[in-house]
Amino acid sequence: MTSIAPPRERLLRAAAELFYAEGSAVGVERLCKAAGVSKRSMYQLFDSKDKVIAESLRVHGPATVAGYFPPPDAAMLPRDRILHVFARLEEQSGRPSFHGCPFVNTAVELHDASHEASRVALRFKEQLESYFLRHAEILGAPDPAFLAAQLTMLFDGAAVRAVMRAESLGGTAFRAATHLLDSFAPDR
Amino acid sequence: MTSIAPPRERLLRAAAELFYAEGSAVGVERLCKAAGVSKRSMYQLFDSKDKVIAESLRVHGPATVAGYFPPPDAAMLPRDRILHVFARLEEQSGRPSFHGCPFVNTAVELHDASHEASRVALRFKEQLESYFLRHAEILGAPDPAFLAAQLTMLFDGAAVRAVMRAESLGGTAFRAATHLLDSFAPDR
Numbered sequence: 001m002t003s004i005a006p007p008r009e010r011l012l013r014a015a016a017e018l019f020y021a022e023g024s025a026v027g028v029e030r031l032c033k034a035a036g037v038s039k040r041s042m043y044q045l046f047d048s049k050d051k052v053i054a055e056s057l058r059v060h061g062p063a064t065v066a067g068y069f070p071p072p073d074a075a076m077l078p079r080d081r082i083l084h085v086f087a088r089l090e091e092q093s094g095r096p097s098f099h100g101c102p103f104v105n106t107a108v109e110l111h112d113a114s115h116e117a118s119r120v121a122l123r124f125k126e127q128l129e130s131y132f133l134r135h136a137e138i139l140g141a142p143d144p145a146f147l148a149a150q151l152t153m154l155f156d157g158a159a160v161r162a163v164m165r166a167e168s169l170g171g172t173a174f175r176a177a178t179h180l181l182d183s184f185a186p187d188r
Numbered sequence: 189m190t191s192i193a194p195p196r197e198r199l200l201r202a203a204a205e206l207f208y209a210e211g212s213a214v215g216v217e218r219l220c221k222a223a224g225v226s227k228r229s230m231y232q233l234f235d236s237k238d239k240v241i242a243e244s245l246r247v248h249g250p251a252t253v254a255g256y257f258p259p260p261d262a263a264m265l266p267r268d269r270i271l272h273v274f275a276r277l278e279e280q281s282g283r284p285s286f287h288g289c290p291f292v293n294t295a296v297e298l299h300d301a302s303h304e305a306s307r308v309a310l311r312f313k314e315q316l317e318s319y320f321l322r323h324a325e326i327l328g329a330p331d332p333a334f335l336a337a338q339l340t341m342l343f344d345g346a347a348v349r350a351v352m353r354a355e356s357l358g359g360t361a362f363r364a365a366t367h368l369l370d371s372f373a374p375d376r
Contacts (some may be wrong), residue, residue, distance in 0.1 A: 002334075023299045025213035099299060104348050108296045111211045111287060113354030122352050149349075150364045151340075157345030160292050164310050166301030175194035176338045 008045050010035040015056035020102045024053050024109045024117070029153055054117035057106060061124045069131065078135040079181055080152065085128070086177040089158060094168030100159040101125075128152055141184045150180055196233050198223040203244035204256045208290045210298045212241050212305070233313030242305035245294060246320070249312045252290055266323040267369055270339065271276065274365040277346060287312075316340055330371045338368055 005013070005079065012034035027047050032039050046052050070076055070084045092098045103121035110118050131162050132151040136144035158173035193201070202223035206214050214238050220227050234240045258272045280286045284317055287293065292307035298306050320339040324332035346361035 021299065023213075023297060025211075025297070100296065104352065105296055107346070107352045108288060108293055109211060109213070111209065113352070118352070125352055146360070146363065149360050150367070152348055153342055153345030153361070153364060154338075155345065156348040157341030157343065160296070160344040160348065161341055164292065164295045164306070164313055165302070172334070172337050173341070175334070176341060179338070179371065183367065 006043050009039045011037050011042060011045065011052060011115070012056045015052050016060035016102075017045070018188060019053060019056065020099055021097070024106060036116070052115065053106065053110075054115075054120050057102065057117055057120045057124070061103065061120065066126055068128070078138040081141075082109065082132060082135050082181065083174065083177055085151075085155065086174045087156075089155060089162075090169050090171060090174050093159070093162035093173070100163040101156060104156055125156075125180050128155065139181075139184075147180070147184055150178070151177065154180065173177050193230050195225045196221070199225050199230060199233065199240065200247050203240050204248035204290075205239060207244065208287055208293070209285070212294060223366075235238035236303065241294065241298075242308050243304075245290065245305055245308045245312070249291070249308065253312055253315050256316070259365045266326040270320060270323050270327075270369065271362065271365055273319070273339075273343065274362045275352075277343060278357050278359060278362050281347070281361070286350060288351040289344060292344055292347065313340070313344075316343065327369075327372075335368070335372055339365065342368065 003104070004010075006070075007021070011031070015031055018031055018034055027038060028042065031052070032042050035042075036121055042052070046055065049086070068085045068088045071079055103124045106121045107118045112118060113122075129148050129152045133144055134150035136147040136151075141147040154173065154176055158176070162169050192198075198325060199219070199294065206222055207266055216230065218363045219237075220230050220242070223230075230240070234243065256273045256276045258269055264272070294309045295301070295306045300306060301310075317336050317340045321332055321336035324335040324339075325341055329335040342364055346357055346364070349360070350357050
């Protein structure tokens with residue numbers, strides 16, 4: 001027999017999947033049904049749906065972020081470590097299961113930057129920017145923080161592009177990231 | 189006495205304002221209350237809330253787009269016409285009433301690219317990209333379509349950044365657009 005996860009885990013997993021696929025406006029009824037948990041149990045575990053949104057992002061967000069990064073011990077140059085993120089985005093963008101960045105979606109959907117889940121979302125977005133910053137510094141970019149901000153804006157804008165067009169980026173984001181890195185290279 | 193707009197116009201204006209400020213998940217009750225229109229009247233005018241979302245974007249979208257462009261007869265170079273869009277975004281980004289790009293928000297919130305409103309949103313986004321393309325061509329960019337895509341991704345990524353951080357872009361988007369244009373300039 002396969003073991004069944006406890007209600008809390010089932011709820012958070014169902015929330016992460018359902019809110020990503022359909023948006024955080026999905027109702028409590030559907031969420032509980034998908035998780036196989038009663039509404040009564042849900043409200044015993046969490047004060048509100050808002051808490052579920054924040055906690056599901058907090059618990060499942062790290063896997064989303066890690067999915068864009070190469071293994072830390074991979075033998076890769078900093079430039080390739082940056083481009084790896086865009087190569088992964090290009091791959092993801094062509095899949096029917098791709099609905100953009102879950103952190104951007106949550107922040108956009110909630111329309112409230114002070115919402116606990118919006119603050120969790122921002123922290124994950126900052127992890128991406130810190131990753132870019134670290135490698136921009138190793139690359140010796142003249143203004144690493146500016147390059148990191150540019151790469152983050154490109155990532156988010158590209159994800160939005162794929163969502164709005166409902167099609168693969170077709171290499172545009174990867175090429176734009178390459179162009180950005182080249183534009184800072186000292187030999188230009 | 190001030191004249192009162194007919195119910196259809198009041199509904200579409202309230203929808204544009206409320207969905208932009210709080211998201212398209214806002215319910216029909218609140219929408220009708222804000223518009224001062226009965227639910228019965230709303231359903232006589234529109235088949236569904238989905239139709240209201242699409243039509244409010246269609247009717248009020250052109251003013252949003254136009255708000256980012258300089259007057260067509262302004263004496264401005266193509267480069268400045270492109271940068272004008274980012275200068276406007278910088279201004280907007282610092283205002284409490286700024287909630288990002290309404291077209292991106294609608295597409296993200298609906299999670300359905302085949303929804304009528306998502307298709308309307310995409311058409312407006314394409315107007316922005318066409319504007320960039322037209323001016324990139326006049327500028328003599330080596331690959332105007334690529335530059336237009338890069339500028340569009342920057343615009344969307346920057347708007348998302350302002351929303352997630354709930355703060356002004358502080359010049360980052362304008363500087364990034366300038367950098368992008370400079371990176372294609374023939375004298376580099």
